Amino acid sequence: MTTFFGAIADDLTGATDLAGLLARSGVPVSLRMGVPKGEPSETAALEIIALKCRTEPVAVAVNETRAALNWLRRAGAVRFFWKYCSTFDSTPDGNIGPVAEALIEELGVDQTIYCPAFPENGRSIFMGNLFVGEQPLAESPMKDHPLTPMRDSNLMRLLAPQVKRPVGLANRHVVARGAGALSARLEELRAHGVAHVVVDAVSNDDLTVIATACQDMTLLTGGSAVAMALPKLWADQGKVARGATARAGILDGPAVLLSGSCSAMTNRQVAAALAAGRPGFRLDPVCLADQGAGAALDWLRSQDLARTPLIYATAEPQAVKDTQARLGRERAGKLVEDALAACAVVARDKGARRFVVAGGETSGAVAKALHIDRLDVGQEIAPGVPWCFAESEGQKVAITLKSGNFGAETFFADALERLG
Numbered sequence: 001m002t003t004f005f006g007a008i009a010d011d012l013t014g015a016t017d018l019a020g021l022l023a024r025s026g027v028p029v030s031l032r033m034g035v036p037k038g039e040p041s042e043t044a045a046l047e048i049i050a051l052k053c054r055t056e057p058v059a060v061a062v063n064e065t066r067a068a069l070n071w072l073r074r075a076g077a078v079r080f081f082w083k084y085c086s087t088f089d090s091t092p093d094g095n096i097g098p099v100a101e102a103l104i105e106e107l108g109v110d111q112t113i114y115c116p117a118f119p120e121n122g123r124s125i126f127m128g129n130l131f132v133g134e135q136p137l138a139e140s141p142m143k144d145h146p147l148t149p150m151r152d153s154n155l156m157r158l159l160a161p162q163v164k165r166p167v168g169l170a171n172r173h174v175v176a177r178g179a180g181a182l183s184a185r186l187e188e189l190r191a192h193g194v195a196h197v198v199v200d201a202v203s204n205d206d207l208t209v210i211a212t213a214c215q216d217m218t219l220l221t222g223g224s225a226v227a228m229a230l231p232k233l234w235a236d237q238g239k240v241a242r243g244a245t246a247r248a249g250i251l252d253g254p255a256v257l258l259s260g261s262c263s264a265m266t267n268r269q270v271a272a273a274l275a276a277g278r279p280g281f282r283l284d285p286v287c288l289a290d291q292g293a294g295a296a297l298d299w300l301r302s303q304d305l306a307r308t309p310l311i312y313a314t315a316e317p318q319a320v321k322d323t324q325a326r327l328g329r330e331r332a333g334k335l336v337e338d339a340l341a342a343c344a345v346v347a348r349d350k351g352a353r354r355f356v357v358a359g360g361e362t363s364g365a366v367a368k369a370l371h372i373d374r375l376d377v378g379q380e381i382a383p384g385v386p387w388c389f390a391e392s393e394g395q396k397v398a399i400t401l402k403s404g405n406f407g408a409e410t411f412f413a414d415a416l417e418r419l420g
């Protein structure tokens with residue numbers, strides 16, 4: 001099928017988040033890990049390319065994005081989306097603004113919108129200020145993020161140093177008056193040369209208004225939720241068709257849980273899984289540095305996969321800080337990622353067919369080790385966390401990649417109940 005919508009995501013769990021929300025429309029969604037090497041084939045109406053460029057140097061992120069855009073254009077896409085985090089994770093240099101500006105130039109457009117709101121996960125925007133639950137972004141746990149600490153809640157102030165052209169706002173009062181009022185506001189800003197427009201949204205109804213007003217814009221940017229209403233609008237106009245993705249379906253079979261996220265929510269989810277009696281093995285990065293991952297792999301080999309074992313490095317912030325002080329942040333992270341990736345391969349070779357993975361970096365490492373380069377998207381377990389279907393060394397597998405902060409406390413049980 002010819003692609004209509006092409007999205008570029010700045011990380012893997014962000015890409016599956018977007019995929020899950022788009023798939024609610026019933027229009028097939030396909031997700032590629034990195035820019036595919038060959039020419040487009042077996043494409044879906046909605047294609048997503050997952051990059052890993054959130055904290056890469058600006059020039060690297062821009063180059064990768066250009067390559068992704070070219071592939072999506074060759075697939076036939078005529079509407080484009082730049083997906084970044086619902087907490088606007090970026091530094092004063094980028095990469096949200098520079099990538100958007102590069103896409104604006106490549107596509108020859110004069111304006112785009114910025115809407116990271118995701119009300120179902122507690123992210124809302126009012127007067128250009130982003131809130132996480134009831135806290136302004138800069139007072140939320142994101143203020144201490146190790147790579148992209150967010151110390152300002154105002155999206156215009158965050159974006160302005162990242163871009164060359166003027167930044168403006170379409171506020172909630174405009175959005176509340178409906179799609180016509182929003183279109184008029186965008187036109188007014190365009191007439192004044194404003195290329196980058198932050199758009200307020202506090203509810204899914206606001207997001208539907210935004211999608212309705214912006215559905216014909218060539219380039220949109222935001223979190224996953226603002227894109228959610230687009231496929232339905234296009235399907236109703238016959239621009240895309242609903243239908244099952246050929247490779248998606250339901251997959252039963254042995255499962256394994258792999259957690260490398262240390263977010264507050266993942267800590268609660270791991271604790272809940274262990275309290276429910278799930279067999280668990282805790283990875284300690286210091287032991288991994290001394291002795292390698294052998295003990296974890298041996299433990300996994302000895303497990304009955306029918307009981308769905310959990311291997312986790314998930315730890316509380318102070319323990320993570322202590323480990324990082326001993327090993328260095330990068331080394332500690334890599335030791336854990338490599339160990340969990342090796343566990344995924346052992347589990348697959350032992351017969352696991354369903355993989356539940358927590359953490360963006362962790363997900364990238366696991367998917368790479370399983371040689372997964374493409375995912376078809378199935379039903380959501382929690383907002384922004386769908387089951388996906390893929391092939392690993394010729395074996396059909398189901399995999400879900402959970403963003404650190406997403407999912408309920410019972411996420412691991414929820415995932416298994418929904419099958420794959």
Ligand SMILES: Nc1ncnc2c1ncn2[C@@H]1O[C@H](COP(=O)(O)OP(=O)(O)OP(=O)(O)O)[C@@H](O)[C@H]1O
Nearest residue numbers: 261313315323332333336337359360361362403404
């Ligand atoms: N106990 C630990 N000590 C130090 N580092 C750890 C520990 N456990 C995990 N890590 C590392 O922390 C990082 C967690 O990042 P990851 O992206 O996987 O999770 P996240 O940030 O919660 O998820 P997301 O990016 O989706 O929000 C990984 O590099 C992982 O290897």
Ligand SMILES: O=C(O)[C@@H](O)C(=O)CO
Nearest residue numbers: 013014017085086223403
């Ligand atoms: O938007 C979000 O919060 C997530 O999709 C994400 O980007 C996780 O890294």
